[in-house]
Amino acid sequence: MIYDPIPIAAIATAPGRGGIGVVRISGKNLAPIISSLFGDIQFKPRHASYLPFTQADGTVIDQGIAIYFKGPHSYTGEDVLELQGHGGPVVMQMLLSRCLEAGKDAGLRLAEPGEFTQRAFLNDKLDLAQAEAVSDLIEASTEAAAKSASQSLSGAFSKVIHALVEKVVHLRMLVEATLDFPEEEIDFLEKSNARGQLQAIQTALQKVFEQAAQGALLRAGLNVVLAGQPNVGKSSLLNVLAGDDVAIVTPIAGTTRDKVTETIHIEGIPLNIIDTAGIRHEHDEVEDGQSNTIDTVERIGIERTWAEVDKADVILHLLDASRGPTRADEAIVARFPEGVPVIRIWNKIDLSGHHASVDEMSDATHIYLSAHEHIGIDLLRKELLRIAGWEQTGESLYLARERHLIALKHAHEHLQNAAEYAAQNDQSLDLFAEELRLTQDRLNSITGEFTSDDLLGVIFSRFCIGK
DSSP, rough: OOOOOOOOOEEEEOOSSSEEEEEEEEESSSHHHHHHHHHOOOTTTOOEEEEEETTTTTTTEEEEEEEOTTSSSSSSSSSEEEEEEEOOHHHHHHHHHHHHTTTTTTTTTOOTTTHHHHHHHHTTTOHOOOOOHHHHHHHOOOOHHHHHHHHHHTTHEEEEHHHHHHHHHHHHHHHHHHHHHHGGGHHHHHHTTTHHHHHHHHHHHHHHHHHHHHHHHHHHOOOEEEESSTTSSHHHHHHHHHOHHHHHHSSSSTTSOOOEEEEEEETTTEEEEHHHHHOOOTTOOOOTTOOOOOHHHHHHHHHHHHHHHHHSSSEEEEEEEEOOHHHHHHHHHHHHHHTOOOEEEEEEEHHOOOEEEEESSSSSSEEEOOOTTBBSSHHHHHHHHHHHGGGGGGSSOOOOOOOHHHHHHHHHHHHHHHHHHHGGGGGGGHHHOOOOOOOHHHHHHHHHTTOOHHHHHHHHTTSTTOO
C-alpha cells in the first residue's frame, strides 16, 4: 500500500453530544498548521495546554485543551495534534472546519475511515492484527470480547504468530541447507529431528487455532438454531432464553412463519438464538382438530428453516417429551448437516413426568426441560457454554476474524502436506521446503507482513472515521 504523507484531520469522538469532543490532526510536519491555528505558541510534546480555539478573524469557537505528540512518539508515528473541546456536534464541526482552513496550504484533508490506524500500521506502530484489534475493542459488546480485543491489541496474538513463524523459518533453513549442500550426505530428517520439529509446529498451530476460533465467537456470536416440528415449544424456549416475549406463542400449528432472531449473552458469550418455522410434511400425523394442509407461506417458512439449519453453529432439536419421538422427528434428524453439534431438547416435562436432566448419548446430548415452567433452563445454558468453549476463557483468547481463521486453516493444510513429503525421506525435500514457505506466507498474512493492498483497503475501510 502506497503511503500518503498528506496531513489528515477528523473528529475522533463518536457522533452526537458529549461532555468532550476531540479533533485529531496527523501529518509528517504540523508546524505550519499549528502556527496558522495558534500563532507563535510553542507546544511542549505530551503536555496539555489550555487555550482558546479561534476562527481566522479571532472569534472564539471554544475554550479547550491542545496536546501535541511529536512523531514518531504518537499513535500514527507522525506528528499528531489533538484539540479537546466541548462535545457538541456544531462546535466540533466548526473546530474541524477551522483546522481544514488553517491547513489548506499544507494540503490538510479529511481523513478516510480508519486512516489514522492505517498510518499507524504503515509506520510500524502496529501490525495488522493489532490494528484490527483497535476496531474490535471499540465494537466489543461484552466484557469478555473487550478483554480478548485488548489481548490482541497488546500484541499477544501477534506474538504467538511470530513464534510460529520463527519455528517454521528455522525448519526451512535446515531443509534448504540440505538442498544446497547435498554432497554432505547428511541424513537430514533423522539428525535434525525434522519430523519432531514439524509435529511440534502442528501442535502449536492447533492450539492457536482453537484459541482464535474461540475468540472469533466473542466477535460474531454462536448461531443457535431452534428446529423441530410445530408446537414443540421452540418459540416458548426462545422467549425464556431472551427473558422477553419476542416470539408469538399459540397452540396453532405453523404460527411461526419466518425466522425470529434474538441475541442474548450467557457469561459474556453472545448467542444468536434463531427461532424457525416448525418442520412438517403434509403426510405427517397431526393433533385432533389441526389441518395437515401446508399453505404457500408456511412452505416458504419451512424452506427458510432448513436454510438456517445449514448455517447453524449449534442445532437445538426440540421434541415433545409428553409424546416421545415420532417418525417425523427421525426424518428431521436425517436432514441435519454433519459435523454440527446437536442438542436434543425434550420439552414439556411438566406434562410427561420426566425430571430435568442431561443425558450424554451416542447421537447427541439430550436435555429434559420445560420451557413453560422454566424448569431445566440452566442445564441448557451450561451445555451451550460448554459447546462455545466457555471453560477455555481463562486462557488467552484472541478476538480473531474470519480471515485469521482461514489463514490458520491454510497454514495447517500446508503443514499436513509437508508431513507427507517428510515421510518420503530425502526424496521430496524440495516439496517439503515449498510447503513450509507457503505455511510461512499464510501466517505472515495475519500480521500484515505479507498482505495485498486490496485486503488492506477493505480492512481499514470498515473502521469508524477518526480512528
